[in-house]
Amino acid sequence: MLTATHLACVRGDRRLFAGLGFTLEAGAWIYLTGENGSGKTSLLRILVGLSPPEAGEILWQGTPITSLGDDYRKAVTYLGHHNALKEELTASENLCMGAALAGIVLEKSEATKMLAEVGLAGREELPVRFLSQGQKRRVALARLLWSKSPLWVLDEPFVALDAAAVLWLAETLAEHLAAGGMAILTSHQEVAIAGSTMQTLRLAA
């Protein structure tokens, strides 16, 4: 369970939000919306522990995330604006290296299988710089397939994806939630995830 209380965020001179709080239960997800510049990305970065909030506290299973350290980082998978891919490396190398950072050993055959699942069969040995935007995003999203974290925090995961990939992502999210996982995501388009509890969190500009 993830609980946030009285969160505030200041960027430069601007107060993006204040007094923000929510509780996210297992099997539920939060749909985070708001205009450009309303602080969606800032909030996500605060929630995963990259930046400290100006005020307020975030609790994971009842403990502040600041005192959990690596235990919280193990529980979270974050996908930001950037795909965190190395242009020089192939799709499968990128996937394996990403897993290695999280302490997960991924065999090449497994990586190939996961890349096939996101629709990149046959392209796994291509350096990422030869892939299109949408394909790169799919390589980045393939990390959800090896992720063992209960909490997924995804910043605009649907951007640049085609219809098939959007469908795949919605299914993957539904499975994750059905298995007791949690998710927080931002999106500019409507998202439907079958059989799940959705909370909408709107940030005012």
Place this chain on the structure above:
Amino acid sequence: MRMLTWKYASPQYFYPLAGKMIPWFAALAVLFGVSGLWLGFFVAPTDAQQGEGYRIIFIHVGASWMSMFIYLVMAFWASIGLSFNTRLSSMMASALAPTGAMFAFLSLWTGALWGKPMWGTWWVWDARLTSELILLFLYLGFIALQAAIDEPRRADKAGAILALVGVVNVPIIYFSVKWWNTLHQGASVSLTQAPSMAKTMLLGMLMMALCFWMYSIAVALARVRAIMLERERNSEWVTQLKEVQS
């Protein structure tokens, strides 16, 4: 007591307090300065070896001390700001840096003016002068880094790490420069080891050092006030200030 400390650790209460403290420290600086100059020029006797040229030490020594001392104080405030997340301490560190750099420069300048008549050259690669030069570079690095970062909180923290790294490095740099100096049998400049350091000379030096010290406090307080206004311009207390309202 604890409550009191916390209260004055917030810019809102420190701003008027600093304003009240500045005249006192400025007055002390003038007092020590006048007595130091009087001792230095009219009481302290002419040095047997260096003639009247030695009188430069009255400011050179004080400036060198202050340049090193201010770096330590700056690193102290910066680290407090980093570990306890207190805005005021970080602002204090930023306020001290230019003054420290100025004293480092003055130390070099007076050292060069002393070296020319005594050694026949403006600059000697002596361990102390070289270390002082490096200290000036460290100050400039700190100031440049903070100036380059727009987000004040990030500038504070990055500056603090740099200041701490600098503090660890200063002794290492000093030791290595000294080692290098002895190996190359370079000149060793010593302004303070005059054979017969008269008591009045020492006292004059001390007075000038105290003058610089008080001056630094006054100036740092004044600068930290300006920094507070710049940084906290959206806070309620700033807009309520008398000088802003009028």
Place this chain on the structure above:
Amino acid sequence: MNAFSVLSAVVQRDLLVALRRKSEVLTTLFFFVIVVSLFPLGIGPEMDLLRKIAPGVLWVAALLATMLSLNRLFAADHADGTLEQMALAPVPLGLLVTGKVVAHWLVSGLPLVLIAPLLGLQFDLAPRALTVLMISLLLGTPLLSLIGAIGAALTLGVRGGGVLVSLLTLPLYIPALIFGAGAVEADISGLGAAGHLSLLAALLALAAFFAPWATTAALRIALE
């Protein structure tokens, strides 16, 4: 999966990236070679003089070459989001930073060590002095990478970061320069280089302990 395998994964990844983008590696090396070769042209070809300035010239050039390569230590990872993922990995960031520094040294430090004797020959250094030069660089270049990483992390994503990083790190490089160049000089003048080299090693040990910590703190600040 233990800490060591995470560290080696980072090293492996960075080496692989460097291997596929050879131009950057070679730039550092060529810069080193060119700067060193310029000195005789500027000073004149008297061998006595060249022999005398060789340690200083080679070491200063190594300093500058390392400096040049610092900008890309974290910048690419910062731009493509990899750094965020590293900061969120369930292992100490200091470990990953150490991995990055090791990779940086292998890519930009080690080549300098290997090519230095060749450049030393241009300055008519004796074989023993060449050996001391190599040893001093072998101990010194990792030190440069470690200290430089702090500067690179502090200036990450900052306006004019490239120039700033030299202003921040060059003063911190001075002890390494003094003991490194001093070792070769001491050997040439028959004083023995052991003292200098052991001090250099001591500095390396100190930096290996502290620098990753400071770099980690600086990176977390840059990511906020």
Place this chain on the structure above:
Amino acid sequence: MNWNSPAEFFAMGGYGFYVWGSFGVTTLALLIEPLLIGKRQSEAVKSLQRELSAKERSQ
């Protein structure tokens, strides 16, 4: 008393240029710094006043 005449005082036993060069620049620096800070302070106040009056007008 060290000096018999003002001229002697300013000559500093032949070291006048060096002694007064040191003291002069130091004094200058210690005078200019507070002035610069004063300017910074008044600029900060002025920009705050401008912001404040802009806010009042917009209300």
